[in-house]
Structure formats: structure tokens, C-alpha cells
Amino acid sequence: AQSVTQLDSHVSVSEGTPVLLRCNYSSSYSPSLFWYVQHPNKGLQLLLKYTSAATLVKGINGFEAEFKKSETSFHLTKPSAHMSDAAEYFCVVSDRADYKLSFGAGTTVTVRA
Amino acid sequence: ETGVTQTPRHLVMGMTNKKSLKCEQHLGHNAMYWYKQSAKKPLELMFVYNFKEQTENNSVPSRFSPECPNSSHLFLHLHTLQPEDSALYLCASSQERSGGFTDTQYFGPGTRLTVL
Numbered sequence: 001a002q003s004v005t006q007l008d009s010h011v012s013v014s015e016g017t018p019v020l021l022r023c024n025y026s027s028s029y030s031p032s033l034f035w036y037v038q039h040p041n042k043g044l045q046l047l048l049k050y051t052s053a054a055t056l057v058k059g060i061n062g063f064e065a066e067f068k069k070s071e072t073s074f075h076l077t078k079p080s081a082h083m084s085d086a087a088e089y090f091c092v093v094s095d096r097a098d099y100k101l102s103f104g105a106g107t108t109v110t111v112r113a
Numbered sequence: 114e115t116g117v118t119q120t121p122r123h124l125v126m127g128m129t130n131k132k133s134l135k136c137e138q139h140l141g142h143n144a145m146y147w148y149k150q151s152a153k154k155p156l157e158l159m160f161v162y163n164f165k166e167q168t169e170n171n172s173v174p175s176r177f178s179p180e181c182p183n184s185s186h187l188f189l190h191l192h193t194l195q196p197e198d199s200a201l202y203l204c205a206s207s208q209e210r211s212g213g214f215t216d217t218q219y220f221g222p223g224t225r226l227t228v229l
Contacts, residue, residue: 034217043117043203044220090156100169101218103156 002027002095006104013081014112021076021107023091033074034092034101035065044090050074061085086111116140117221119204125227126194134189134224136204144209145187146218147179150201162187163209194228201225 007022025031032051036044048059055067061084065076074091091104117138126132138145147159161169162181176198178190187204205218 036220041225043119043222044205046217046219049217100158105153105155 002029002031002093002100002102004091004093004102004104006089006091006107008107009105010108010110012110012112015083016080019076019078019081019085019109021089021091021109023074023076023104024072025074025091025093026072027093027095029095032094033065033067034094035059035063035074035076036090036092037087038090038106039087047076047089081109081111083111083113085109116219117204117206119202119221119224121224122222123225123227125229126191127229128194128196130194131190131192133191134202134204134226136187136189136221138185138187138204138206138219138221140206140208140219142206142208142219143184144207145181145184146205146207147187147189148203148205148220150203150223152200156203160189191226194226196228199226199228 003026005024013019030052034049035047037047038044047063048057048065050057050067058064063076063078065074067074086109088106088108090106092101094101120135144163146161149157149159158171159173160179176193180188201223203223204221207218208216
């Protein structure tokens, strides 16, 4: 069985400062890991995914995440926040044994001008 | 959002109504999913269709009835819903490969359902 814990329910940053969203996972198998973003009244958009290639994964809109097996973490970062980054972010794990995804509870990001 | 489309985007219905949600994927995928997203709760997987066959029914009440006529279309038929069924209903699709290796799921914009 797999599960995901997003360590922060809400993160507030100033525009132009770094963003860090923390995610820890548990999985019985070699996992696939994803970050999705959801803007208000929108569906989920894939930011990036890890599938056992490079441990540092680059995604869209300047986001990247690093897979650390020893720490069972997959934290999402962006060096400089933009107002358009205000949204809810979901860390997701799949153990690749089947199609099932396990979603974290989400982290709401607000960006201050 | 043109990869997976959902209609309607918003729906208000009474508890005695019958309505349907529609999902269409334009990505050539062979698996489709219904999820329920309620406030302050993680996404809940409801149904999975793989090559048009239902492979998952995650203990969903019978007042929700899915239909998958082909690999591009997925419906969720609703009848005698309860107010607690109010939520955002998301459709997703993916390309499932032999051996069960799961690929990325792509989501539609969702249908915001309000049950009065």
C-alpha cells in the first residue's frame, strides 16, 4: 500500500521569493511520484513526475522536485514565486503495481505582492 | 484543458432529479476514471474503466452509475442524490500498458455539483 503526507496545509510566500512544498511518501514498490496543481475552479494539471530516471525532475513553470529515497521525500521547489503560482498543490504516489494513485491532502499556496 | 473535457461545468440538482455528467478524452488513452473531490478531503477514486471494462468500483453508492460506451467517453449517471454528494467530480484518463504499469493520469476541469 502507498500513502502520501504533505507536511504543510498552507504556505504563504512573497512574490519573488523561493517556494518549498514538502511531501513524504510510503510505498511498497519502486514508486512513481507526481505533483499536480489545481487553480480555483479548475481541474488538476500535471507539474512534473518522477519515474526512476533522474532524481531531480524539472517541470513546467519553473518548478522542480527532488526524489530522495533515503528520506522518502519528494519536495517541490521554485526559486522565485509568481502571483500566478497561487493555487493548491497535490503530491501523488503510485506504486506502479496498478493504476491507483494516492493523493496527499494538498497544500494551498498564497503569494503576497 | 482540451485533452480531457467535461460537461456540464456546473450542475445544481434536487434530490429527486436524474442527471448525467459527461467526460470525453481526446488523447487516445484506454483507461478512464471518475474521482470525487470534496472540501478538505483528499481525492477519492470512484470508478475505473480499462478498455471499456469496469475494473474498480470503490464502494460507491448505487445512486452513482457509470457508463463507458467506448474508450473516449465516460458518463456518470446520477439519481436520488443527497446533499453530501455535493462536490467537484473529476474525470481523468491514462494509457495503461501491459503488466499493469501505470502512466500519468490527465484530468479534466471537473463538474461542480450542488445537490439541494
